[in-house]
Amino acid sequence: MTDSATEVHGRRRLHATRTFLLQFIEKRGAQLGLLALAFFIVMAAMPNRLVGPLQTAITATGIPLVPPSREQFLGTDEIGRDVLNLVVHGARISLTIALIATVISLIVGTTVGILAGYYRGRVDVWLMRLTDFFFIVPPFVLALVIAPVFVEVVGRGGEILGFRPSLFVIILVIGLTSWGFVARIVRSQTLSLRERTFVDRARVVGSNDLFIMVQHILPNLVPQIAANGALVVANAIYVETALSFLCLGDPLQPSWGTMLYLAQHAGAASAGAWWYLGAPGACVLIVSLSFVLIGNALDDTANPRRRVIP
Amino acid sequence: MSRRIVNVLIRALITLLMVMILNFVLFRIVPGDPGQLLLSGARGGATQEQITGLRQRWGLDRPLFPDQVTDYVSATFRGDLGYSFKFRGERVGDLLLKRLPATIGLVGLAQLVAIVCGVMLGLYVGWRRGSAIDKIATGLSLALYSTPAFWLGMVLVVVFSTSLGWLPGYGISSPGLANVGPLGWLIERIRHLLLPALTMAFALIGQYVVVARAAMSDVVTEDYMITARAKGLTSRQMLMRHAFRNAMLPVATLVTLNLGYVVAGAITVESVFAWPGIGSLTVEALNARDYPVLQGIFLLLGVSIIAANLIADLTYGLLDPRVRQ
Amino acid sequence: MIKSSEALAPLLDVDSLSVDYISKGVPLRAIEQVSFSLAAGEAVALVGESGSGKTTTAMSIAGLLPPTAKVSGGDVSYRGKRLPIDDDEAMRPHRWSEISVVFQGAMNALNPVHRVLKQIAEPCILKLGMSQSEATARARELLELVGIPADRGSAFPHELSGGMRQRVMIAMALACRPSIIVGDEPTTALDVITQAQILKLLGKLRSELNLGLILITHDLSVVAESCDRAMIMYAGRIVEDGLVDDIFNEPKHPYTKLLIESIPNPAKGKQILRPITGDPPTLHNRPSGCAFRSRCPSAIQVCATEVPRLDLSVQGRVACHLHRYSTQVQRVGSDA
Numbered sequence: 006m007t008d009s010a011t012e013v014h015g016r017r018r019l020h021a022t023r024t025f026l027l028q029f030i031e032k033r034g035a036q037l038g039l040l041a042l043a044f045f046i047v048m049a050a051m052p053n054r055l056v057g058p059l060q061t062a063i064t065a066t067g068i069p070l071v072p073p074s075r076e077q078f079l080g081t082d083e084i085g086r087d088v089l090n091l092v093v094h095g096a097r098i099s100l101t102i103a104l105i106a107t108v109i110s111l112i113v114g115t116t117v118g119i120l121a122g123y124y125r126g127r128v129d130v131w132l133m134r135l136t137d138f139f140f141i142v143p144p145f146v147l148a149l150v151i152a153p154v155f156v157e158v159v160g161r162g163g164e165i166l167g168f169r170p171s172l173f174v175i176i177l178v179i180g181l182t183s184w185g186f187v188a189r190i191v192r193s194q195t196l197s198l199r200e201r202t203f204v205d206r207a208r209v210v211g212s213n214d215l216f217i218m219v220q221h222i223l224p225n226l227v228p229q230i231a232a233n234g235a236l237v238v239a240n241a242i243y244v245e246t247a248l249s250f251l252c253l254g255d256p257l258q259p260s261w262g263t264m265l266y267l268a269q270h271a272g273a274a275s276a277g278a279w280w281y282l283g284a285p286g287a288c289v290l291i292v293s294l295s296f297v298l299i300g301n302a303l304d305d306t307a308n309p310r311r312r313v314i315p
Numbered sequence: 316m317s318r319r320i321v322n323v324l325i326r327a328l329i330t331l332l333m334v335m336i337l338n339f340v341l342f343r344i345v346p347g348d349p350g351q352l353l354l355s356g357a358r359g360g361a362t363q364e365q366i367t368g369l370r371q372r373w374g375l376d377r378p379l380f381p382d383q384v385t386d387y388v389s390a391t392f393r394g395d396l397g398y399s400f401k402f403r404g405e406r407v408g409d410l411l412l413k414r415l416p417a418t419i420g421l422v423g424l425a426q427l428v429a430i431v432c433g434v435m436l437g438l439y440v441g442w443r444r445g446s447a448i449d450k451i452a453t454g455l456s457l458a459l460y461s462t463p464a465f466w467l468g469m470v471l472v473v474v475f476s477t478s479l480g481w482l483p484g485y486g487i488s489s490p491g492l493a494n495v496g497p498l499g500w501l502i503e504r505i506r507h508l509l510l511p512a513l514t515m516a517f518a519l520i521g522q523y524v525v526v527a528r529a530a531m532s533d534v535v536t537e538d539y540m541i542t543a544r545a546k547g548l549t550s551r552q553m554l555m556r557h558a559f560r561n562a563m564l565p566v567a568t569l570v571t572l573n574l575g576y577v578v579a580g581a582i583t584v585e586s587v588f589a590w591p592g593i594g595s596l597t598v599e600a601l602n603a604r605d606y607p608v609l610q611g612i613f614l615l616l617g618v619s620i621i622a623a624n625l626i627a628d629l630t631y632g633l634l635d636p637r638v639r640q
Numbered sequence: 641m642i643k644s645s646e647a648l649a650p651l652l653d654v655d656s657l658s659v660d661y662i663s664k665g666v667p668l669r670a671i672e673q674v675s676f677s678l679a680a681g682e683a684v685a686l687v688g689e690s691g692s693g694k695t696t697t698a699m700s701i702a703g704l705l706p707p708t709a710k711v712s713g714g715d716v717s718y719r720g721k722r723l724p725i726d727d728d729e730a731m732r733p734h735r736w737s738e739i740s741v742v743f744q745g746a747m748n749a750l751n752p753v754h755r756v757l758k759q760i761a762e763p764c765i766l767k768l769g770m771s772q773s774e775a776t777a778r779a780r781e782l783l784e785l786v787g788i789p790a791d792r793g794s795a796f797p798h799e800l801s802g803g804m805r806q807r808v809m810i811a812m813a814l815a816c817r818p819s820i821i822v823g824d825e826p827t828t829a830l831d832v833i834t835q836a837q838i839l840k841l842l843g844k845l846r847s848e849l850n851l852g853l854i855l856i857t858h859d860l861s862v863v864a865e866s867c868d869r870a871m872i873m874y875a876g877r878i879v880e881d882g883l884v885d886d887i888f889n890e891p892k893h894p895y896t897k898l899l900i901e902s903i904p905n906p907a908k909g910k911q912i913l914r915p916i917t918g919d920p921p922t923l924h925n926r927p928s929g930c931a932f933r934s935r936c937p938s939a940i941q942v943c944a945t946e947v948p949r950l951d952l953s954v955q956g957r958v959a960c961h962l963h964r965y966s967t968q969v970q971r972v973g974s975d976a
Contacts, residue, residue, distance in 0.1 A: 137326060138333040141620055146579050150613045153601060154341050239461060246463050247583050251598055265466060269587065274472040275484060282473070286466035293461035301457075538748040545704055545743075546763045546812075547735030556762070560753050636796045637752055 018224065025228060029306045038298035045292050049097040059094045060086040070271075070278050080280035082264075083271035091264055092284050098260035100292070102176050103241040109180025110237050111187055115230060118191025119218050123199060133192070140185030145244045147182040148175075152253050171255045179244050186240075187233055194229055198222050228307035235300030239293045246289050261285035323628045327621050334617035338610045339387050345606065391614065397607040399600075407611035411593065415578075417487060418585065418592030421508065422577045425515030432516075433523025434566055440524070441531025441562065442554060452524060460521030465583035468514035472587070475510060482510050485589040511588040515581060519573075526569050530562040537561070564635050568627050575623025579616045651852045652678040652701065652739075652820055657714035659696055659705065661923065667710065668923040670696045671876045674714070675950075680819065683846055683853035685863040685884070687899070688873035689920045694856045697873070698822045701854065702741050703731035718820075736763050739820045740813040742806075744829055750797035750805060757783070757793030760812045767816050782811035786841060803834035810841065820852040827862060839866040860903055864888060869956075872896050875921050875931035877947075882956020892958040894936045930961065938962055 029035050048055065058064070067081035074080070079088035121132040139147070155174045198204070199222070207217045248254065249262025256263060264285040268274075273281045390397070396407035437456075440449040459467075476484035483489060487507050534540065535558065543553045578593055585594030593612060600608035632639045657674045660667035671693040678684055686694040699705055701716055703725045711726045718738055724730035743749040750759060760782055761775035770778065780790035786807040797805055806826060813821050823842065827835040843866055846853050855867060863870050863884060871881040872895065880893040891897045898916045905911070918935040921927060927934055933943040942961050950959040 134326065134329045135333075137330050141330060141624055142334070142617065143576065143579055143620075146582075146613070146616055149582070149597070149601070150337075150341065150609060153604060153609075154345055157345050157604075243463055247465065250463075250465060250583060251586065251601060253601075265463075265469070269469065274469045274587075275477055277473055277477040279470075279473045282466070282469050286463065286470070289466065290458070290462045293463075294458055297457055297461050538743065539751040541704065542741075542743060542749045542751075545702060545735060545741045547732050547737070547767055549732065552766060557751055557754075561751070564753075635753065637798050 025306060029302055032302040032305060034298040035302035038295040038302065041291050041295040042299070045096050045100065045288070045295075048093050049100045052094045052097055056087070056090045056093045060090045062086075070273075070276060070281070072278075073280050079284045080278070082267065082281050083273075088281055088284055091259060092261070092288060095259055095261045095264055095285060096288065098172070098258050099242060099245060099262070099289070102172065102179070102245045102260065103238050106176050106179035106183065106241045106245070107234060107238045109177070110184040110241070111230060111234050113181065114184035114187025115191050115223075115226070117184070117188040119195050119222060119226075121188070122192040122195025123214065123218055123222065125196075129192075132188075136185050136188045136192075138185075139182060140189060142182075144179065144182040144185075144240065145247055148178045148244055148248060149251070149253075151182070152178045152248060156253065169255050169258055171253065172258055175245060175248060175253065179241050179248075183237055183240060183244070187230070187237060190229060190233055191226060194226055195222055198225055228303065232300050232303035232307055235296045235303060239296040239300065242289060242293050242296070261289050319632075320629065323625065327625045330621050330624075331617065334614060334621070335388065335391060338613055339384065342606050342610060343383075396611040396614065399605055399608045407607050410596065410608060411611055411615055414591060414593050414596045416592075417590060418578060418581055418594060421511055421585070421590060421592060422515060422581050424508070425512045425519060426573060426577060428512070428516040429519035429523055430570055433520040434527045437524040437527025437566075438531045438559070438562060441528040442535065442558065444528075444532045444535070449528075453528065456521040456524040458521075459517055460525065462518070463583070464514060464518035465587045467517055468511065468584050468587040471510050471514055483507050484510065485587075487591055511584055511590050514584055514588075518584075519580070523566070523569065527562065527566050530565045531558060534558045534561045564631075567634055568631060571627035571630065572623055574626075575620040578619050650677040651680045651682075651719060652854075653715075653717040653720075654697075654701065655715045655717070657697070657700060657716060658712045659700055660710045660712045661706075662708050662710060663923075667712070669712075669876060669926075670709070670923060671700075671873075673950075674873075674878055676871060676878070676881060678820065678852045678854065680852055681846065681850045682869070683843075683855065683867040685855045685857060685867040685870040686873060687857060687860060687863060687870055689858055691875070691920050691922055692873040693876040694858075694873050695824065696876075698741075698824060698854060698856045700725050701820075702739050702822050703728075703735055704741070736813075736818060737767055737816040738818055739822065740816070740818040742809045742813045742821060742823045742826045744806075744825050749809060752797055755794050755796055756800070756808050760793070760808065760815055763812070763815045778815070779811070782814055783808070785814070785845070786811045802830055803837060806830065806834075806838050807841065810838075810845070814845070814849070818851070820854065823853065823855045825856055825858070828857070828859070835862070836865075842866060860888075860899055872899070875926050876923075877931070877959065878950055878957070879932065879960070880956065880958045881950075882958075886956060892963050893960050894938050894962070895932050898937075930959075 052059070060066075062084050065081075065085040065087075067077055067085040067087055069081060069083050069085045071077065071081045077087045077089065079092060082088055082091065117132050117136060121129040121136070152174060155178060156171055159170045159174055203221060204217060207221055212220075245254075245260060246262035246265065249260050250266045250269070252266055254260055254263040254266065256267070259267070262285075265282060268278070268282040268285075271278075271281070273279075396411075399405050399407055399410055433456075436452055440446070440452045443449060472484040475482045483506060488503055489507070539557060540553060543557045548556070581590070581592060582594040582597050584590070585592050586598045589595065593615070596608065597612050599605070600612065654674055654676050658672050659670045661670050662668075674693070674697055676684070686697060688694045696705075696709075700711070701723075703723065705711075705725065709726075716723045716725050718734065723734060750756070757776060757779050760779040761770075761772075764770045764775035764778050765772065768775075780793060783790050783793055788804060788807050788811070792800070792804070797808070800808065809826070810821075821842075826842070827838050830838065839862065842853065842855075845851060853867070855863070857863060860870075867884050869881065870884050870887050871878050872887070872893065873879065874895050880887065880891070880896045887896060888900060891900050895916075898914070901914050902916060904913060916935055921931055927944075929945050930936070930939070930943040930948050933939040936943070940961060946961070948959040948961050950957050951963070
């Protein structure tokens with residue numbers, strides 16, 4: 006009894022994925038990045054378990070702007086809240102925003118890229134002109150211009166999908182402005198994949214375009230999308246932090262960026278309150294760097310560089 | 316004119332058009348009456364008459380399409396970018412021009428430092444890949460690349476201004492500086508420039524190191540480098556005559572592209588240091604919901620970015636003979 | 641070292657050369673006890689599959705071993721003087737002016753951003769100390785010598801066809817008047833007609849300039865027309881060497897026989913092509929005894945335990961136990 010072609014195909018794909026992941030894990034950058042990231046994911050997953058509920062102006066118990074001590078591991082902010090408490094809760098906000106926004110970017114970017122690369126011709130030309138705009142204008146600048154307008158449109162009250170409107174807007178805005186980079190890369194990969202014989206074979210058999218794109222081309226794009234996706238996350242973290250720093254975030258669900266905004270406006274820098282501004286910024290740095298390292302490791306695994314051959 | 320150049324120009328034009336469309340649409344989907352917005356700060360409130368009169372003057376009561384659109388496009392091309400909400404009566408164009416020099420001075424200087432140091436370092440560690448200094452340089456560059464620039468600025472302020480007291484932490488000049496003479500004026504300017512410029516330079520240097528290093532290490536594995544070695548060239552000759560020119564191709568493109576981001580690059584850093592440039596203007600306009608100014612800035616950014624991309628596209632052919640037609 | 645007159649010493653003498661590659665701290669033997677010599681005006685082919693060591697041998701002669709390589713035994717001598725092939729600095733004066741290399745021009749062996757004339761003139765300026773104008777004039781001469789109009793010198797490499805790029809590489813290799821040219825698969829990426837043209841050019845230059853030629857190739861048919869002697873390499877050793885005619889007409893080593901049988905010969909009419917089964921061993925997994933035994937149709941017991949020595953035979957040399965026994969038997973027979 007020989008296996009069907011589909012079963013062999015599926016097994017082979019599983020094997021290829023395993024090989025890829027094993028090669029990826031071996032790289033030191035990947036190990037460092039994943040380790041650091043794991044630490045923050047734990048933080049984001051159970052903040053209440055780790056530091057208790059988010060402190061507010063009412064529940065703040067500490068003396069304002071006190072440096073790190075045994076009771077408050079990272080010191081206090083200007084209204085006496087424990088900075089460690091804020092940072093741990095902020096992890097959830099910052100990470101969630103960045104990850105959801107990235108998912109949006111990846112979906113939009115991949116769709117545009119595959120369509121442009123597969124159909125070519127006029128579809129390609131128009132999609133690429135559109136992509137040009139989103140690729141050339143830095144996501145931060147675009148988000149900066151669009152976000153306040155959207156915030157006005159959406160209003161300030163209530164909740165949308167568990168997020169306060171301003172955060173929801175930020176997620177959407179970052180997601181809809183950061184896809185240009187992904188689209189370009191997906192398109193160029195699609196262009197070359199399209200020329201491969203398995204695509205012709207699929208067409209001869211009679212598969213329709215959508216089937217080919219989803220079942221044949223897309224799986225081959227996954228390593229590259231993953232590699233670029235990690236970089237998009239790093240970028241999204243930066244954009245969210247910067248937007249929140251400019252007061253487009255929400256002080257009631259403070260991300261690390263919002264904390265930096267509060268710190269700046271409390272005069273932390275000139276007051277020498279290094280713990281208040283240092284902690285959230287350091288977190289942003291570490292998480293961002295982790296994603297960059299992971300992204301680079303994924304990219305190296307997906308496109309190994311030519312070694313000097315003896 | 317070759318086909319390629321025409322294509323490149325058309326692309327740039329389309330992108331510019333999209334910038335303008337975005338500007339146009341955004342302002343008009345903001346809820347609330349623009350007239351009311353304009354007069355929101357007026358003392359004693361505004362009467363309905365005043366609001367209507369303002370709307371007429373601004374052409375906001377005319378049909379959206381085609382009148383408002385053509386007005387907008389023609390006004391933009393004439394250089395008339397409207398009037399600021401916040402800074403009453405000031406033309407947006409004038410406002411931008413007033414603030415531009417401070418930004419260009421700051422970011423220009425930072426870019427220069429970042430390019431020179433970053434590219435040299437990157438090329439060097441790319442040539443000697445895997446060495447100890449390579450690992451250090453790469454690690455630092457990645458870390459700096461992942462650091463939010465404005466946070467770095469805040470840290471530098473805490474260290475150099477608050478703790479050590481060596482340098483001022485904000486502004487372009489200190490108040491109360493009468494009669495210090497030209498040298499004293501210059502020194503003061505430099506002292507104020509140092510921290511923000513250093514911050515920006517650190518933020519920008521990472522990408523140059525990474526790109527130059529990648530370019531150089533790609534070149535090092537190319538076949539023509541083996542040919543050069545076979546010809547009996549010294550290491551130095553191989554580097555300068557063969558590797559350098561090829562490695563500089565991606566670097567030159569990056570430098571040209573980054574010229575366009577000079578204006579955009581400093582928004583958050585200027586905010587941290589209260590540096591009176593376009594960046595802090597953006598933040599002020601943002602907080603005051605001063606849409607005409609925001610539009611003007613976005614247009615300015617768009618134009619400079621598109622222009623830089625255009626120049627990069629057109630000049631690449633000059634550097635790489637394989638691309639010339 | 642006897643300082644006999646240099647005229648008597650062969651142009652090139654490779655004596656029991658062994659080279660290792662160090663991979664993750666472990667040395668892997670690339671070539672083992674390779675010995676041969678080359679006289680002026682002679683053309684020798686190094687033939688073998690990938691991993692046979694032919695490229696390593698040629699690169700050793702040109703002094704172009706990578707930093708991971710280590711000479712573990714033997715010498716290379718040029719006109720009687722030992723070449724410092726493991727010392728990059730010391731080797732530099734010898735490069736290009738004594739021994740030069742023609743790489744596969746189809747790949748990126750020419751710098752894409754420099755014009756062709758400049759690349760040919762470069763070693764003249766740097767090594768021979770010529771002025772810009774002198775070097776350019778010489779470069780133009782060289783282009784004409786290889787059959788390219790001198791005006792094409794202002795072209796960039798990508799503007800030339802594969803065959804022309806190969807000629808440029810040859811012109812460049814001649815720039816400093818070397819005595820030996822090493823051709824690293826110089827015709828592999830070319831079509832058959834261009835291949836023939838290039839080989840003809842090399843032959844012409846060889847006789848006009850009395851050059852010693854070492855040609856690396858995996859294609860025996862290239863060897864037949866252009867070389868005097870051929871050395872067949874397998875798994876880092878020479879397994880047979882001799883005059884090209886002898887090798888083609890009376891191959892002795894089983895590997896050589898199979899190689900020749902696998903060349904399609906239109907003169908023989910219809911035949912079934914017989915490729916050699918199996919794959920050549922990599923540096924990591926060379927078998928004990930004779931490395932070819934797993935693919936050899938005539939392997940005997942001793943082949944697994946003892947490495948065959950390269951012995952003189954009637955014409956040339958061969959490294960095979962079968963051959964040794966058969967000559968011993970012959971000798972015994974003729975004594976009786």
